[in-house]
Amino acid sequence: MKNWFLASFQDIRVYFWGMKKKIAQRLIFVYDADSGTRNVVLDSVHKIVSPSTYGCNLCNITHGLFRENRKWKHFRQESAYQMTFFHKDEFLKQYASKFGHKFHFPVVLIEAGTELEILIPAQELNSLKSPVELIGLIEGRTTP
Numbered sequence: 001m002k003n004w005f006l007a008s009f010q011d012i013r014v015y016f017w018g019m020k021k022k023i024a025q026r027l028i029f030v031y032d033a034d035s036g037t038r039n040v041v042l043d044s045v046h047k048i049v050s051p052s053t054y055g056c057n058l059c060n061i062t063h064g065l066f067r068e069n070r071k072w073k074h075f076r077q078e079s080a081y082q083m084t085f086f087h088k089d090e091f092l093k094q095y096a097s098k099f100g101h102k103f104h105f106p107v108v109l110i111e112a113g114t115e116l117e118i119l120i121p122a123q124e125l126n127s128l129k130s131p132v133e134l135i136g137l138i139e140g141r142t143t144p
Contacts, residue, residue, distance in 0.1 A: 021143050025111045026082045027119065028091075032056035032105035035087035057126045058106035061134050072131035080144035110142065 033043050033056045044065055046054050054060060062072045076083060086094070088105050095116070103109070108120040120137055128134055 021141060022110050022112065022117070022119065023143050025113075026084060027138065027142070028109040028111060028116065029058065029062075029083065029085045030091045030103065030105050030107050030109065031059050031085070031087050032122070033059055033087055034089040039087075056106050057128060058108075058134075061125075061128055061131050069131050072134070075131070075135050081138070081142070108138070 033039060043054070043056070043059065047060070047065055051060075062069055068076075091105075092101070103116075103118065104122040106125050107118060107122055108125065109116045110119040119141055120134075124137070125134075128137075
């Protein structure tokens with residue numbers, strides 16, 4: 001495969017060694033959980049009582065029962081990526097008029113101009129086992 005580098009800012013893609021990498025203006029993480037104290041408590045109980053049926057693997061990867069995962073927190077704090085985090089209800093409230101119910105949650109999106117593109121879809125997020133896998137996907141698919 002031919003090694004080459006071509007940055008195309010018009011369509012916000014970088015071609016490097018024949019692979020498309022997206023330039024990250026901003027990464028948007030949407031949890032498959034609603035905001036609010038009541039929901040946080042219910043989600044924590046669900047994680048304890050029946051962890052295998054808890055619906056938000058992005059929550060499981062980035063947070064334990066009581067605090068943010070250390071590896072994830074370090075990546076988030078030291079990263080050159082601009083990141084925004086939403087609970088599902090917050091995202092739908094802010095973006096419903098433009099994107100409606102276009103996405104399945106959890107999801108990691110990338111802001112490309114005025115559009116949002118899926119960087120890591122729900123099905124793939126739900127198959128991840130650790131923050132290291134999530135970080136690897138983000139770094140492998142984007143350029144800060």
